[in-house]
Amino acid sequence: MKETSQEIDRFLVELLTNVGKNLEQDVTKTKDVDTKSGPNDLVTNFDKSTERNIVGIIKQNYPDATIVSEEGFGDVVNSMAGLVFFVDPIDGTMNFVKCHDSFASMVGVYLDGKPLVGAIINVMEHRIYHGGPDLGVFENNHQLAQPINSTLKEGLVIISGPMVLKNYLNTQEVVHKSSGLRVLGCAGIVFEHLLKGKEVLYMSYLKPWDLAAGRVLCETLGLSVVGVDGEPVDMLKSQVVIAGTQKVVSEVLETVKNSK
Amino acid sequence: MKETSQEIDRFLVELLTNVGKNLEQDVTKTKDVDTKSGPNDLVTNFDKSTERNIVGIIKQNYPDATIVSEEGFGDVVNSMAGLVFFVDPIDGTMNFVKCHDSFASMVGVYLDGKPLVGAIINVMEHRIYHGGPDLGVFENNHQLAQPINSTLKEGLVIISGPMVLKNYLNTQEVVHKSSGLRVLGCAGIVFEHLLKGKEVLYMSYLKPWDLAAGRVLCETLGLSVVGVDGEPVDMLKSQVVIAGTQKVVSEVLETVKNSK
Incomplete structure (x- = not known):
């Protein structure tokens, strides 16, 4: 193997x-x-x-x-x-x-x-x-070394522009709990940032090809990549994906729950 | 001189x-x-x-x-x-x-x-x-050459995160009329992008030292830098600044007016 x-x-x-x-x-x-x-x-x-x-x-x-x-x-x-x-x-x-x-x-x-x-x-x-x-x-x-398992308060977050402007899934609360928002417009560059610990969260609606490589690399470095229900992502469909440090993904899943 | x-x-x-x-x-x-x-x-x-x-x-x-x-x-x-x-x-x-x-x-x-x-x-x-x-x-x-005098529809915009999340001065309408939003977290890097024509607008609350160098360089390259009333900025106070191509700044000033 x-x-x-x-x-x-x-x-x-x-x-x-x-x-x-x-x-x-x-x-x-x-x-x-x-x-x-x-x-x-x-x-x-x-x-x-x-x-x-x-x-x-x-x-x-x-x-x-x-x-x-x-x-x-x-x-x-x-x-x-x-x-x-x-x-x-x-x-x-x-x-x-x-x-x-x-x-x-x-x-x-x-x-x-x-x-x-x-x-x-x-x-x-x-x-x-x-x-x-x-x-x-x-x-x-x-x-690359594993990024530090930071909390939301300790880090910057990257969320897709349309999602955060609509406050979809309570994403504005996620921003307010964090050190600040960045919007980059390219999943691949965002995964680069996550792998290097520059930001602690990425949240966006992703198609399989947007996610596939980044998921492999993130999970290998101990980052968490899940759907909005906290379950593993389905690689054959498009979905909102939450990727980040384990602590941050737990915090964001709680915030998402409160949006329902 | x-x-x-x-x-x-x-x-x-x-x-x-x-x-x-x-x-x-x-x-x-x-x-x-x-x-x-x-x-x-x-x-x-x-x-x-x-x-x-x-x-x-x-x-x-x-x-x-x-x-x-x-x-x-x-x-x-x-x-x-x-x-x-x-x-x-x-x-x-x-x-x-x-x-x-x-x-x-x-x-x-x-x-x-x-x-x-x-x-x-x-x-x-x-x-x-x-x-x-x-x-x-x-x-x-x-x-550097002068950036093309693009319209809002033709370009990406950079707006400060807190301002656009609050829809302060109708900034969400500006985003919707544009090709999309970017948030970078550093005025100097944003001015770099404007000078190279990567984005067509920057809108943020800026202090004199955030603005001074960028204003000189932007105006030299034919970009427009004004306050929200369309008047020249006052270099001795902090204020919301609109910087971008001449076409985009005109469009944004209209959108700002509609927020009142």
Whole structure:
């Protein structure tokens, strides 16, 4: 099992290194921008070409795996049996388009439903976060320590903008109990912050490809990742996810209960 | 006048380069942390020692100037006559303490009330933004172009967390009309984003030292910086400031009017 993890980890680091180099070239090019679910849910030609490229390379190297991916070049997946790859070619497409910065590319791998390996590249900063339960978590070649198990009062929180403005699930109370709010617009960059202990909580509505890699890495470093009912997340559906230190996730689950 | 600007610009770049090197060493050290106006308004021993250092060097080089500074090592200033330096030794102290990242040090210089030179260092990324109306604006040695005069709909907005959660001055409507909200927790880093066109608006309650350098640089690049009444800001008081592209600031002033 450790050998499989190591092999996939090396594969993902090489894959995302190359993807990152291409996206760094693409970021200042003219883009075809379309909207998906609403005016602020963007997709570009580069999301599609990057995903097609990633999916092709995974299929070449892991022909028996199934692939869940954002822009539809993967498989129709109804089961977590065997090796499942989750692909987000450009996470934070709005930042990619408007800021030319603060976006990521992510791949999470699960074996029979269990987190195996995850990898996230912060493209413009050339930092790859990767590893899994058999390996530990690395920033490039440097192993990361477990973040301190801080309380809500001791830390900054990251909550999706639309969720906190609506006070959905009592999220404004969470902000008031914390050291303050940050909103970054890219799940991959948020997971980077959580892994390094910069913030203590992330709360957002996430699709499987938004969550898959970050969940592997967070859980490996002793962080907690659950749904709003406190139960493990379902990797085949979209849901509100609470990720953070164990103490903070307990506190937030209590606050969520009070919203009902 | 241009010679004065050039001389002060060179002085500030050298000053902030040294300040940045020291703060980068300090960021992981144990800190004495106190609160000021509330539990999330922090000050550390490093804010104080950095300001004492900056104020001392300014006084040595510009003995006739007056200094407005955050932690009280400057002068009592009631007039904008002559050369006035505004000093923020650590801007984003919460980020400095919790994230070890995304904080700045800033100095803004005004001559008889007019913006002359400003300098902001993004400490951990080693980027200094500096210049003024006689010089243009530079990121380190690279001159920046004017950001595109985008509309609200076309861009991301940065609004202080407490202000937008309370919907103070109709700020939630501003968010809804835009491409989305970001919250960063450091005025200096926000000004960096505005200068590079990553976001199109910043709205926050700012003290003179939070605003001084950013205002010089923004106005030099054709961005607009006003109070909520649309009038020029008063550099000797704290106030809600609206900074952004000219189109966006006009749109936001209309939205603010509707909040009354």
